[in-house]
Amino acid sequence: MNTSLDYANQQDLIDPLLSFRNKFHIPKDKDGREVLYLCGNSLGLMPKITREYILQELEDWKNLGVEGHFHAKNPWMPYHELLAGPMAEIVGALPSEVVVMNSLTVNLHLLMVSFYRPTKTRHKILFDYSPFPSDRYAISSQVKFHGFDPKESMIELKPNGDDEIVSIGNVQKMIEEQGDQIALILIGGVNYYTGQAYDIKEITALGHAKGCIVGFDLAHAAGNLHLNLHDDGPDFAAWCSYKYLNSGPGSLSGCFIHERHHHNSELPRFAGWWGHDKKTRFLMGDEFKPIDTAEGWQLSNPPVLSMAAIRASLDIFAEAGMVNLQKKSKLLTAYLEYLILQENNENIHIITPSDPSQRGCQLSIQMKNPDKRLFQYLTEHGVIADWREPDVIRVAPTPLYNTFEDTWRFSKILHAGLDTFT
Ligand SMILES: *Cc1c(COP(=O)(O)O)cnc(C)c1O
Numbered sequence: 001m002n003t004s005l006d007y008a009n010q011q012d013l014i015d016p017l018l019s020f021r022n023k024f025h026i027p028k029d030k031d032g033r034e035v036l037y038l039c040g041n042s043l044g045l046m047p048k049i050t051r052e053y054i055l056q057e058l059e060d061w062k063n064l065g066v067e068g069h070f071h072a073k074n075p076w077m078p079y080h081e082l083l084a085g086p087m088a089e090i091v092g093a094l095p096s097e098v099v100v101m102n103s104l105t106v107n108l109h110l111l112m113v114s115f116y117r118p119t120k121t122r123h124k125i126l127f128d129y130s131p132f133p134s135d136r137y138a139i140s141s142q143v144k145f146h147g148f149d150p151k152e153s154m155i156e157l158k159p160n161g162d163d164e165i166v167s168i169g170n171v172q173k174m175i176e177e178q179g180d181q182i183a184l185i186l187i188g189g190v191n192y193y194t195g196q197a198y199d200i201k202e203i204t205a206l207g208h209a210k211g212c213i214v215g216f217d218l219a220h221a222a223g224n225l226h227l228n229l230h231d232d233g234p235d236f237a238a239w240c241s242y243k244y245l246n247s248g249p250g251s252l253s254g255c256f257i258h259e260r261h262h263h264n265s266e267l268p269r270f271a272g273w274w275g276h277d278k279k280t281r282f283l284m285g286d287e288f289k290p291i292d293t294a295e296g297w298q299l300s301n302p303p304v305l306s307m308a309a310i311r312a313s314l315d316i317f318a319e320a321g322m323v324n325l326q327k328k329s330k331l332l333t334a335y336l337e338y339l340i341l342q343e344n345n346e347n348i349h350i351i352t353p354s355d356p357s358q359r360g361c362q363l364s365i366q367m368k369n370p371d372k373r374l375f376q377y378l379t380e381h382g383v384i385a386d387w388r389e390p391d392v393i394r395v396a397p398t399p400l401y402n403t404f405e406d407t408w409r410f411s412k413i414l415h416a417g418l419d420t421f422t
Contacts, residue, residue: 001338008408011335017328017399020320023047024246024401029382036383036410041192041220041362041396044246044313053312057304074311076304080295083307086314087254090245090322091218091237092228096293097256100241100310101274101302104219104253105134107238108186110297111255112142114267115213115236116184123148126174126185126212129157129166132192135217139186157187164194164351165358171198172206179210186214189221189237193388195352195362195396197225201232208233219243222254223317224360224398226326229256236261244398245317247310252302257294272299320400328399329361335404336397337363339411347422351392362396364388365414369422377417383410 001007012018024045026034037045060072069077080100088098101107116125123146125139140150155178157166175182185207190197200216207214216237221227223244229237237256241247245254261267269290273281275298277289290296317325334356340348340363349366352359367374370391378385378393386394397407 001335003339003342005405005408008335008404011331011404015328015404017320017324018403020316021401021403023049023316026401027384033382036406036413038395038397038402038406038410039384039386040246040398040401041224041243041394042386043242043249044223044244044398045401046248047246047312047316049315050248050309050312053308054305057308076301079304079307080298080302083310083314084295086318087310090227090314090317091222091239091254091256092226092232093230093256094259096262097230097259099255099257099294099298100252100307101255101298101300102253103250104217104238104240105138107253107255108135108138108217109142110270110299111215111236111238111257112138112184112186114257114261114269114297115215116142116146117213117268118143118146118148118153118183122181122183122211123153124155124178124182124184125153126155126157126178126182126187128186128188128191128198128217129159130164130191130193131156131188132217132219135186135188155182165196165353166198168199168202171203175206175210175212179207179212182207182210182212184213184215187216189216189218189227189239190224190360190362192220193364193392193394195220195359195364195394197221197353197357197359200227200229200234204232204234218254220362221360223322224329224362226322230258233258241310241313245310246313246400248306251306251309255294255297257297259293262292262294262296269297270299274298274301316400325399329397330356332397332399332402332404332407333359333361333363336395336407336411339407340365340414342411343415344418344422347418360396361398362394365393365395367391367393367422371421374417374421377421378413381413381417383413385410 060068083100084095088095143153218239222239241251375387
């Protein structure tokens with residue numbers, strides 16, 4: 001590796017995924033120049049084919065009305081089934097273990113209805129250090145809903161010392177000490193703030209050994225890491241599709257429910273007609289009979305326009321392949337890290353683990369003397385990144401549409417900004 005633009009350009013030329021950038025609309029700044037988009041961890045860019053996929057459904061609606069449920073080019077009635085296979089591929093699950101429905105926080109609640117079953121002696125939820133606020137609110141409200149006190153029943157993982165990273169040793173210690181009282185472990189696959197990736201397999205094994213249910217919020221992991229949910233064995237997971245999965249603002253969430261739970265009729269769940277046995281759904285009977293796959297957790301017939309956007313995106317992922325994406329991602333992020341650490345080290349600190357196996361593409365850069373003018377400087381120079389109060393800039397070069405040149409240009413702008421504002 002070296003710091004020349006030539007080197008960055010060479011890396012782009014030998015990148016087998018380079019052409020995928022052309023499949024996306026890259027936003028432009030006011031001078032018509034493509035922005036440096038490093039914000040795919042917040043909202044992924046729009047694939048060019050998405051318009052076509054959505055227009056198809058609008059056309060079919062226009063021309064067919066209700067008949068589109070059966071006679072659309074992609075009939076709406078089973079439309080969600082088209083997503084299960086490719087979405088399962090993204091997270092390493094069986095198609096029967098995956099369903100696309102609702103939005104993420106809604107699904108966390110529905111999954112906790114089934115998988116957080118507190119008792120007097122086992123009522124705690126062990127959750128991520130500094131989780132995304134929605135997860136904290138959801139967990140806290142579930143605890144209260146069951147009549148427990150969040151102060152006693154919520155235990156937050158803690159980082160090791162002066163850094164922001166939670167070691168597996170820390171997770172293990174908490175599970176060993178309190179496992180008998182933990183009903184549920186619910187952790188982010190990748191922490192949204194630090195970018196730390198947790199070891200799903202290891203945490204699942206530790207939790208299961210103590211009789212805990214284990215679930216993951218994969219909002220920052222799906223489409224970012226190469227996952228193996230079925231083999232790693234967590235009980236459930238949920239993620240959104242609008243971050244790394246490029247399916248548009250507020251688009252639907254993916255859910256994973258391990259097949260070991262599919263036939264368990266003891267599991268409580270909130271039910272709706274779309275989770276009912278397909279053969280008898282339209283008999284409109286009184287008795288709920290759940291589908292014996294993850295689909296059995298569905299409530300409503302899902303929005304086809306949102307699913308069309310997800311389909312477009314999943315087609316691109318299928319073509320690129322998660323293994324190839326992860327391979328490029330590791331190179332791209334390591335290169336960005338290298339460039340960032342060339343200068344200004346007294347002013348910044350990357351809180352994301354430097355070990356590539358403990359992160360995805362995101363790097364979280366902490367300012368020693370936080371000055372928000374730096375972030376404005378980045379924005380004025382065409383960088384779309386994300387500032388988290390009080391002092392962290394998150395950048396996420398995504399392997400589908402970011403280039404080595406992007407990371408090179410970003411590091412130049414970052415260092416020029418740091419020279420000016422620190
Ligand atoms: C983005 C994100 C959410 C957002 O939840 P929505 O219900 O989709 O609004 C929740 N949790 C985590 C960890 C996230 O990263």
